[in-house]
Amino acid sequence: MLPLLLSLLGGGLLxxxxxxxxxxxAAPVALALWAWSWTGAGGRRGFLLGLAGGLVFFVPTLSWSGIYVGSLPWLALATLESLFVGLAGALYGWLSRRGTVRPLAFALVWVVTEGLRSRAPYGGFPWVKLAFSQADSPFGRLVAVGGAPFVGFAIALAAALAALTVQRALTSPGRGRGSVVAENAGSPSSPRMPSRGIWLPVLAALVLGLVGLAVPLPTDGATTQFLGVQGNVARPGLDFNAERRAVLDNHVAATLKAQQDVAAGRAPAPDLVVWPENASDIDPLRNADAKDEILTTVQTLHRPLIVGGLLEEPVGFLSNVALLFEPGKGNTDRYVKRHPVPFAEYIPNRSFWRNFSKEVDLVRSDFVPGSRPGVFTVTTATGQQIRAGLAICFEVAYDDIMRDAVQTGANVLVVQTNNATFGYTAESPQQLAISRVRAMEFGRSVVHVSTVGQSALITPDGTAHQVTSLFTQAVVRGALPLRDATTLATRVGEAPEWVAAAALVAMLALGLRRGRPAGPRTPTGRAPQKPPETVPETVPHTPKEEDDDDAA
Known part of the structure; x- marks a missing residue:
């Protein structure tokens, strides 16, 4: 019962x-509770403990996903994501079946299972990866070294080290003869060794928690002026764009009002203007009225404009796009969203899922994925070159999509999103937090623009400036540095995840070769008590080889 309560508490705390x-x-503390409660559980019970803790975490954290579509999609998504935490519990429960907390094993399991849920099924759902909660922490700065997986590894390792400290404290001399610490000390008469054995793991955890402060997050570089326009919609909900022309008009009006401040000398002229996703859900390449509105706005600005829109192509499908319009040239470039959202922008295996719900047919036309990274290149009035790397909505959560844009040459990132379908929930702040982490990861400024908020300008150190309120018309404007230097995280790419996966496979193979232990142990690391006559008190215990191995 206690392991279940601790696992549930960990999920709630996360x-x-x-x-x-x-x-x-709360993240490292929550994972410490999970490491403690899953230790010694074995595979089957570890899965159930992980699943229970995962549900307590995902159900409330993803509640925004059901705000307008009902509880079934929300609970289905939360359950699916919780299965990966269950897998983590099963793998770690089996690896720690001898009853000793294994920090390295726990950290490797965490990275690998979080990587799996970021890729499967249907491309995965990496939304609330552990790193995305750490924009303001020393742990978060490690993202510039090894990306989001490395941050998750560091937190999980520190958490399990803290759990190991608790375990050793509970089994130290004075709490029972023949404890793990006493064995590792070599003799109960060595008073200093037990103390060092207890506290070394927590000291290592503190080092992991603070080492990120040494990671530089430079913000230097030539600056250029950006304007992000949050035009707002008529109403929140699934019918946010029922009056599609009104949404387009809102963005035109807000942009022209901002331009009046430029003309009056109250604000600097922007070098690039950004509208959010769905700013023009009227196809601006096929509808003359929409196109005229956009071209007139661009001519008034005398500067390039990135428009989030929908195209009625290819035949029978739709494309979620970012379109670059330039004065005197019209539409000069496009980026097609590479990762449409399953069950929202397209229905995978439609005939199969129709057996469970006819609601799948509410998505009448599927969106098609783009095939290449999006980088728009424009030249400022002073000759600077802006290379804007594009991400549309949920794409900001996918490591490879963001990294591809930077590796293609982006010196600034642009995230266009539409949060109208999630109302006044935590979805928009969660997304803004992801953009902040991306800024630190790649050493790039981020222009984060939403139809309804939150919008912000983010400097490469992850600081969000001019954060807007939800469902208001607003603009964010100012100078951001353009940077070409690449972080170590950009250069190593997915390597940390593959290394973790290889290490975990080796650890599992080694565990299979050794076979199961003779008997179960409790999560505190204690084996069942043997009859007194089998272990005379006059004979000191010697360290067992497997106990040394369990330190991993």
Whole structure:
């Protein structure tokens, strides 16, 4: 019962690490509870413990996904994501079946299972990866070294080290003869060794928690002026764009009002203007009225404009796009969203899922994925070159999509999103937090623009400036540095995840070769008590080889 309660408590506590609570320290504490409660559980019970803890975390944290579509999609998504936490519990429960907390094993399991849920099924759902709760923490700065997986590894390792400290404290001399610490000390008469054995793991955890402060997050570079336009919609909900022309008109009006401030000398002229996703759900390449509105706006600005829109192509399908319009040239470039959202922008295996719900046919036309990274290149009035790397909505959560844009040459990132379908929930703040982490990861400024908020300008150190309120018309404007230097995380790419996967496979193979232990142990690391006559008190215990191995 106690392991279940601790696992549930860990899941509930992890909720507080993410927006809108933003208590980042809750993440390592929550994972310490999971490491403690899953230790010694074995595969089957470890899965159930992980699943229970995962549900307590994902159900409230992803509640925004059901705000307008009902509880079934929300609970289905939360359950699916929780299965990966269950897998983590099963793998770690089996690896720690001897009853000793294994920090390295726990950290490797966490990275690998989080990587799996970021890729499967249907491309995965990496939304609330552990790293995305750490924009304001020392752990978060490690993202510039090894990306989001490395941040998750560091937190999980620190958490399990803290759990190991608790375990050793509970089994130290004075709490029972023949404890793990006493064995590792070599003799009960060595008073200093047990103390060092207890506290070394927690000291290592503290080092992991603070080492990120040494990671530089430079913000230097030539600056250029950006304007992000949050035009707002008529109403929140699934019918946010029922009046599609009104949404387009909102963005035109807000942009022209901002231009009046430029003309009056109250604000600097922007070098690039950004509208959000769905700013023009009227196909601006096929509808003359929409196209005229956009071209007139561009001519008034005398500057390039990135428009989020929908194209009625290819035949029978739709494309979610970012379109670049330039004065005197019209539409000069496009980026097609590479990762449409399953069950929202397209229905995978439609005939199969129709057996469970006719609601799948509410998505009448599937969106098609783009095939290449999006980088728009424009030249400012002073001759600077802006190379804007594009991501549309949920794409900001996918490591490879963001990294591809930077490796293609982006010196600034542009995230266009539409949060109208999630109402006044935590979805928008959660997304903004992801953009902040991306800024630190790649050393790039981010122009994060939403139809309804939150929008912000983000500097490469992850600081969000001019954060807007939800469902208001607003603009974000100012100078951001353009940077070409690449972080170590950009250069190593997916390597940390593959290394973790290889190490975990080796650890599992080694565990299979050794076979199962003779008997179960409790999560505190204690084996069942043997009859007194089999272990005379006058004979000191010697360290067992497998106990040394369990330290991993």
């Amino acid at each position: 909720c507080f690490a993410f927006p809108t609570f933003d208590v980042w320290v």
